[in-house]
Amino acid sequence: MAKVDLARRAEIGREKRERTRTLILDAGTMLMAERPREAVTVDAVVEAAGVAKGTFYYHFQSIDELAAAVGEKLGDSFDAVLKDARLALEDPVKRLSFAFTKFLEKAISDSNWARLVIQSSQSRTEYARGIRTNLKADIAHAIIQERVTIPDAELAVDIVMGIWLQVTRGILDRGARPDVTQQTVESVLRALGASRSDHQNAWKKWS
Structure with a gap:
């Protein structure tokens, strides 16, 4: 059985989380360029990003926090x-x-x-x-x-x-x-x- 490289596994996990956060951020940026901030919803963001709602809340606590990241x-x-x-x-x-x-x-x-x-x-x-x-x-x-x-x-x-x-x-x-x-x-x-x-x-x- 091959020895598990825990450090590499952790690095892969971080890279995956960063890619997912970037997907959400890019989706939020696109939506906030198209419509007023007040018209952007979590449902719209997760649909555009292709992720689950729980995934959104793992990275951002709210649309306000996402808007701050977009800003x-x-x-x-x-x-x-x-x-x-x-x-x-x-x-x-x-x-x-x-x-x-x-x-x-x-x-x-x-x-x-x-x-x-x-x-x-x-x-x-x-x-x-x-x-x-x-x-x-x-x-x-x-x-x-x-x-x-x-x-x-x-x-x-x-x-x-x-x-x-x-x-x-x-x-x-x-x-x-x-x-x-x-x-x-x-x-x-x-x-x-x-x-x-x-x-x-x-x-x-x-x-």
Whole structure:
């Protein structure tokens, strides 16, 4: 009789549990991209994932806990989009333009991601708070430098996020024109009262 490798058996068990959790998380992500969080049920998730209800509750105590995991996954995707390049940009207006450009490019290339962003924006998710915090920091920096004319950072964040979400909805509904990203970034800077030179430098191919 072959000797049982208990360590390997435990590792296989962990891998299987992780694959199952990923199936459930992916199903929840798909459903939450299609409908409001309040319309997502455990029954719908387990049906989409192809697992038993008991399996769902082994990994997540509730839909709220699953939604938090989806939000964390979405937040990680924002970090992946921005990478370290944003931190290398010291100019707050360039940081804002860079982030806005990358978010729109991601929305154009990944409609499921864009739908999830739109649906998640209706809830006070952790990722949404994180985005607001970063935007507010950049805009507040630009206000101090007198690079924008809007003196209220919170209002400026509302303007930026409102434009971003509405343009993303338009991309989902009608598709993206070749110049939509450039025009949108320039419109955001005009709305914030940035200078003409910043408008001219807003659009570039970021490396």
